[in-house]
Every structure is written in structure tokens, then in C-alpha cells.
Amino acid sequence: NGKFGGDLDWHMLNVVLGSLKNGAKTVIEWNLATNADYGPHTPKGCAECLGALTINSENTFTRNVSYYIISQASKVIKSGAKRLKTKNVEKINYQAFENPDGSIAVLVHYSYDTEFKLSLQLKKKFYNYMLDSKGIYSFSISK
Numbered sequence: 001n002g003k004f005g006g007d008l009d010w011h012m013l014n015v016v017l018g019s020l021k022n023g024a025k026t027v028i029e030w031n032l033a034t035n036a037d038y039g040p041h042t043p044k045g046c047a048e049c050l051g052a053l054t055i056n057s058e059n060t061f062t063r064n065v066s067y068y069i070i071s072q073a074s075k076v077i078k079s080g081a082k083r084l085k086t087k088n089v090e091k092i093n094y095q096a097f098e099n100p101d102g103s104i105a106v107l108v109h110y111s112y113d114t115e116f117k118l119s120l121q122l123k124k125k126f127y128n129y130m131l132d133s134k135g136i137y138s139f140s141i142s143k
Contacts, residue, residue, distance in 0.1 A: 076105035102143035
């Protein structure tokens with residue numbers, strides 16, 4: 001229950017990319033859904049952690065930061081994707097994957113306020129992208 005931008009930034013860098021770059025095959029973000037009182041949670045667990053959705057009433061819900069974190073990654077990284085070997089690039093944290101259909105998915109965390117030309121060599125091909133400024137970027141490269 002923090003600030004949306006800060007939580008998005010920290011979780012994408014540490015939970016999503018941190019896990020994936022260190023061998024994880026999946027990433028989990030807290031609960032799928034919580035109620036307006038932050039429940040359910042385990043005894044002595046986080047009493048103010050939001051799920052991906054907050055169920056406000058029988059007919060309404062709110063999308064929270066975890067929803068957008070998982071949406072950002074899953075829009076390009078498909079089930080069964082294989083992690084590609086990547087080299088560190090100055091100023092950015094990223095991971096690339098080959099999806100089962102042969103497309104390449106790239107998830108990027110860029111933490112500087114200036115434009116940056118990102119040049120990647122993936123599967124013997126070169127790709128160039130301009131990163132506007134600080135943010136989370138997703139790329140899908142068709143085969």
C-alpha cells in the first residue's frame with residue numbers, strides 16, 4: 001500500500017527482472033485479489049498489502065500496481081518462453097526470451113531521466129530502440 005510509481009518501479013526491477021534474471025521460471029505478485037480491508041492475509045503477514053485487484057463490492061473492483069506489473073510482462077513473455085543469454089547494458093536492466101512461436105520478448109527497466117539508444121544483439125540479429133526516459137519497456141520482435 002505504497003505509491004503506485006515507486007511500487008511499479010521497485011517490483012519490476014527486483015521481483016520480476018530480479019527473479020527472471022536469476023533463474024526463476026515464474027513470478028508471483030502477492031494475491032490475485034484482496035478486499036477493501038486488505039484481506040485476506042496470513043496472521044502476522046502484511047496487513048496493508050494489495051492484491052492485483054481490490055474487490056470493492058459485488059460489482060466493482062480496482063486494478064492495483066501488481067495487475068499492471070504482471071500485465072506488462074505477460075503481454076510479451078508467453079507461457080513456455082525460454083530465457084536468452086543476455087549481456088549487461090550500461091544504464092539498463094533487461095531480460096530477453098524466445099517465445100514458443102519463435103518471437104523474441106524483451107522486458108526493460110530503465111532508471112535514468114535522459115533518452116538512451118538501446119542496442120541489442122539477440123539470436124545473431126541487431127535491434128535498436130530509443131528509450132525516452134525512466135520507465136518500463138516491453139518489446140516483442142516477430143520472427
